[in-house]
Every structure is written in structure tokens, then in C-alpha cells.
Amino acid sequence: MPATAMEEFTITDGLMEFIHQWKDKPGNLIMILHRTQQEYGYIPRKIAMDIAKEIGVPLAKIYGVITFYHFFKLEKPGRNMVSVCMGTACYLKGAGDLIQELENLLGIGVNCTSDDGEFSIESVRCVGCCGLAPVLTVNGEVYGKVKTEQMAEIVAKHRGA
Amino acid sequence: MAKMIEATINGIDITVEEGTSILKAAQMIGINIPILCYHPDLPAWAACGICIVKIEGSPKLVRACATPIMAGQKILTHDADIVNVRREVVELILSNHPDDCLYCPRNGNCELQRLAAEFGIREQPFEKNLRDLPVDRSTPSIILDPEKCVLCGRCVKVCQGMQNVWALEFISRGDETRIAGAGDIQLSDTPCIKCGQCSAHCPVGAIYEKDDTRKVWNALQDEKKHVVVQIAPAVRVALGEAFGLEPGTIVTGKIYAALRRLGFDAIFDTNFAADLTIMEEATEFVHRFTTEGSAMPLITSCCPSWVDYLEKYYGDMIPHFSTAKSPQMMMASLVKTYYAQKKGIDPKDIYSISIMPCTAKKYEITRDQNMYSTGQQDLDVSITTREFSRMIKQAGIDFLNLPDEAPDNPLGLYTGAATIFGATGGVMEAALRTAYNMVTGEELGKVDFEMVRGLDGIKSAEIDIKGTKVRVAVAHQMGNIETVLNQIKEAKEAGKEVPYHFIEVMACRGGCIAGGGQPYGATDERRLKRIAGMYKDDVQQEIRCSHQNPYIKTIYDEFLDKPGSKKAHDLLHTHYVDRPLYQK
Secondary structure, X not given: OOOOOOOOOOOOHHXXXXXXXXXXXXXXXXXXXHHHHHHHOOOXXXXXXXXXXXXXXXXXXXXXXXHHOOOOOOOOOOOEEEEEEOOHHHHHOOHHHHHHHHHHHHOOOOOEEOOOOOEEEEEEOOOOOHHHOOOEEEOOEEEOOOOHHHHHHHHHHHOOO | OOOEEEEEEOOEEEEEEOOOEHHHHHHHOOOOOOOOOOOOOOOOOOOOOOOEEXXXXXXXXEEOOOOEOOOOOEEEOOOHHXXXXXXXXXXXXXXXXXXOHHHOOOOOOOHHHHHHHHOOOOOOOOOOOOOOOOOEOOOOOEEEOHHHOOOOOHHHHHHHHHOOOOOOEEEOOHHHOEEEOOOOOOHHHOOXXXXXXXXXXXXXXXXXXXXXXXXXXHHHHOOOOEEEEEEOHHHHHOHHHHHXXXXXXXXXXXXXXXXXXXXXXXXXXXXXXXHHHHHHHHHHHHHHHHOOOOOOOEEOOOOHHHHHHXXXXXXXXXXXXXXXXXXXXXXXXXXXXXXXXXXXXXXXXXXXXXXXXXXXXXXXXXXXXXXXXXXXXXXXXXXXXXXXXXXXXXXXXXXXXXXXXOOOOOOOOOOHHHHHHHOOOHHHHHHHHHHHHHXXXXXXXXXOOHHHOOOOOEEEEEEEEOOEEEEEEEEEOHHHHHHHHHHHHHHHHOOOOOOOOEEEEEOOOOOHHHOOOOOOOOOHHHHHHHHHHHHHHHHHOOOOOHHHOHHHHHHHHHHHOOOOOHHHHHHHEOOOOOOXXXXX
């Protein structure tokens, strides 16, 4: 993952207050990073730099943590997050075909974001409704027993919505 | 007095201090347990697993580097099981390490290659899984090739712990783990200070110095070029190691001879410029010390890694920095002005080369416009001791049987004060020898200042110059400087008198003798031997104070006027700018 270009970001008041609350407590970095991702949807580099200064933790350490945990994102995710379940049941029921169809429709693969910023695709493990396999979610909305032919419709529904 | 405990290793009774690792305890009785991630400069952290041993009564194999030996334990360091496990560790590491040893910069001195040889690895039982990662050539000093990395973590520990630079970190996790700057940016965009300690500690060819020897060969072959060379103080007590000599052996005369055989047109010594640095820096110090309202303390500036660190981490301290250039750059300025004029050579026809213990010196030569003070690039190329040793071998020179020769003049003669620049505390001691004379007009009876010598991370002393008390501090190993600078900041903020008047800083542990470009294998034991070599060279010199160097007197009379003159400032001084930690 390349570092994203430097955006013009400043720490929001809410985040700054949170940082000050946690600054001197153990485990502060993880908490602050969680809160940051909640705020921006990912960890913008400029904000990571500002956090480094605020809490006196080297930027390299922050990136060590961000890249260690899958949860943290370095790049801005799309407005819509399409999560395709690749758990055993969904996989056997053709989740791979759904991902392929998404690639055809959006021109991007797993863990990528479309150029217009509308969609990101991720693959997830068991969503917990194997009876509906194959399953995908868009922004948390569950679609079950999905067929590749339905994909265009699902994408269209969320595009620009 | 630490508590002593008794145990046995391979049936041999030992008594060691409580807390001693099994690895160290074994070494004390001549048992070598193989190591790869462990380095005596760094805390053990049990990454590689090659040092596993058995403890009688315990079902588990433990890692000797990170396990303290306990009273009454019976340790077994070698048997068929243990050797098999160790062999498998090597095989596993090799399964994601390239096999192109013949083309590797560490061919012949790689710690992994040695282990593979010792364990008699003849085939690869595991699937080869190489990582296709880009090589980082972004700095002029060091090259990072993450494909060769064995993830031992030494470079990260050095960069973060010893040096407090934080250019490198482990990025990602599992089999995706790699060494990189914050967010996969190139090294030149990180806070990297080019000290090269990562390269000096890397067991394999994953981080190494940029090789500039081809430029030197080409210059030597070019008949139109007048090729001038200078050698740094610390090179003379370490180069011998590349030819099997003991660390600390002084080989200055053989170096001059080797340079002459390589075909250099003029052989100068950076030590001469070190004497000049002392004239300029001591003048600056005495001026500040005696002028009310001057920025105090004065901080030395001959270490380019330290300069880079200060500009990035302590921009607010720039007024305290000596404006004197490093000896390398002072020599370079003189070669293309004073020497060129004396010889009647157009400076454009001069090709100026330095041999340095340092990777950051490669960065220094183009760091800003002040390094072009002669109207062109003052120094054309800087090579490390390691590169120089390879050139001598390529040239087929029988180094050990060379006669001792002398350098060329007028830029070759040096004093004892200059040569100790190579050891931590040396610049301070040299400056004090001359500052005493500048303040009192008298000569010191005893020129040794033992209190600033040795490997303590921070050394401080109060020097009595005929009733005037001068407080000095010496810090080496970049991570140690923070304490000293914080003392200064606190005193200033509290409106108190600063604790020191003069501070010497060197980025590498032990000073330049263990610089990032020196022969591999620096440990404290070896550092102390190299340091002893520096002080031996000091007492061997007839003249031991910079201001007494006759050629120094001549160069001021003939060319520079006086220390701190306009001309000296144009050629021998520089300035600094506050730089961002991250370029990206």
C-alpha cells in the first residue's frame, strides 16, 4: 500500500478532545487510531503526523501499528463498502464469481476503491448467515442467495444513492 | 555486588552473575551458540530461533540469547536434536532468501551465508518463497533491499533504540512483514540521518553502503584529471581488519603507500583539516565564551549525521551549532582553491576524493550550496573504509607488505589533536588543547583530558582554564543526545545558566571509529581497541596541539589570513536550516 498523498486535513475538535483525554493513558495509540478512523473513515497521513506530535510517538511506530492490524485503513474507502463473504459456505456457493462480477462491473479488485470513490470491495469471513450463501453486504445491508446476474442491479441501486 | 549463581553448561560448572543470558554464560567458557538476530549492541529479542538450547528437566527448547541462566540449571547447547532444529531454522530462513550470493554485497562476509556453510546446507527442502519488493536507492549513502531481509530486526532496533532516529519500522504482519519507513515511503523521505548503523549491523545484504568505487577507478584512469585523495582519522585504525590485522592497528603509512600505488596524484590527510577545524571552532568557542549574549553552549558540527539529526529534530537549537564545516569539507575547499593555486591547476581539472569511516559523508558532499564554495562541487566522491578495502584488493596490492610512506604536503601533516577526532571525545579534547592557548596565551603542560574519553554515552567535565571554569559534555550514539539537549532546554526555559558551554556530539557509538562505513563486526570490545589505536596515534605525534601545526600557521599566513576571517568564512564555514522530519 503506498502512502496516500498529503491531504489538507486538520484534527477535528472532537478528535483533539479525545486525544487529550487519552494522551497519558496506557494503550492510548490504539484508542486514538480507532477514534481517528471513526472520524475520517481511514487514517489520513497528515492526521497520523499530527497525532505523532500530539502524543510524542514516532510516526514510524504509528505506521507499524496501523499496518499490523487489518482493521486500520491507509486509504480513503469508497462511499459504499461492498463486503463479499468468502466463508466456507459462501465460497462453495460461488462467492468467487461474485467478486469476479464486481471486478467486471467496477473495474477494481478486492481491497481497492473505484476511481470515482463510489465503491470499495473487501472480502470478509463468515457474516453469520450461511443459510443465505452466497452473501454480500453493502454498507451493512445484507444480500443473500446472490446470483451474478443480480450484481449490476445491486451496484446501480447504491451508486449515487 | 551482583548475586552470583552456579549452574552447568554441557557438564562444565560455571559461576556467573544472576541475570546472565545462557548465550553469554556459554561464551564465557568457550562455547559458541550460533546467533543471527542477536547482536551484543542490542537487547536480545529472540526473533530467529537459531540459538535454542535444552534445559534438563524442561520439555521445551529455549532461546539462549533471551533466557537468563538460573541457579542449578543443567544446560545442553549441542546434541543431534538441537543441531537438527538449528539446521531447519537456517533452511526455513533460506526458503525466503534469494540464492544470488555471488552478486550480493555481503558475499564472503554474510552471517547467514556463514551459518549455511557451517550447517552444511546442500539442498532446499522447503518451497522457495521470495518477496518481490523494490530496492530503495533514494539516499546517496545506503541501499535497502528488502528482498534480502531476514527480519532479524537489528536495523530497526539500532535505528529506533540506539539512534532514536525512527526512520525504519516493521510494516505489516505475518509473511507480509517488511522493513520500511513510515508508510512505505523511501528512506530519503524519512528522518533517516544516513549514519549507516543499520548497514553496519545488518547480518546479510539487505542494507549496505552505496558503492562509488567505479567513479574513483574512472577518475584514476582519466589522464586529464588531477586526482586528489584525503583519508579520515578513523580509517587508519580499522582498515587493517580487512586484511586480518587486529582492530586498532595503525596502518597510516601503508594507506599512503596503497594510495600512491593506486595512482592518486596527491595524497592528503583529513587530519590536517581537522587541525584547521580546531582553529576555526576553538576561535568560535572562545569568541562566544567571552562575548556577552552569545548563543551558549556551542555544539560541534563535524558529524554529518548529527547535523542532519539536529536540523530535523532540533531546529530551534541551530544558533548553538558551530558554523565550522567538517574536516572533510574544509579539506575539499582547500584542495580546489589553495592547493590548485599553489600547483597552478584549474580546479575544474581536479577530482577530489575522500575515504571515510562513514556513509553520511556521501550525503554531506552535496547537502547544500555551501558544499560548492569553490565554484564547483568541492568534493567529487566519498567512499567508505569498506569500499576502499575492496579497491586495494582489486588492485592486487599486497597491503600487509607495503612499506610505510608519507603523505604529500602542504595538506598532509597532522597533529595528535587531529587524529583523535576519530574517537568520541576527541574533538572536545583537541579543541580544549587549543582553546587553552587562545585564552591564556600559554601552552598546556599536560595535554590529555582523560575525562572526555571512553564509551560512556554521556561524559561531562569541568575544565579549569587558569581560573575560568569551562563546562563540557560529550555525547555519542545518537539516542544519547536527547538527555543533554533537554538539560539545555530546561535551563533556558527556567532562565538558569546553561549546564554546559561546549558540547561534542557524534552519531555513532564510540565515534567515527565505529562509523557506518567501517569494517563489519564492531562491538564494544572492538570499539575500545580502535579507540586505543587513535590515542596511540596521538602520543606518537611529535606535535599534539592543532595550533602548533606549522602548515596550519603557513596556510593562515599565505591564504586564509586568520581564524574566522572573511575568507575562512567563505570557504570553511556553513549554515543550517530547520528541516521537516518527513518529506512526505
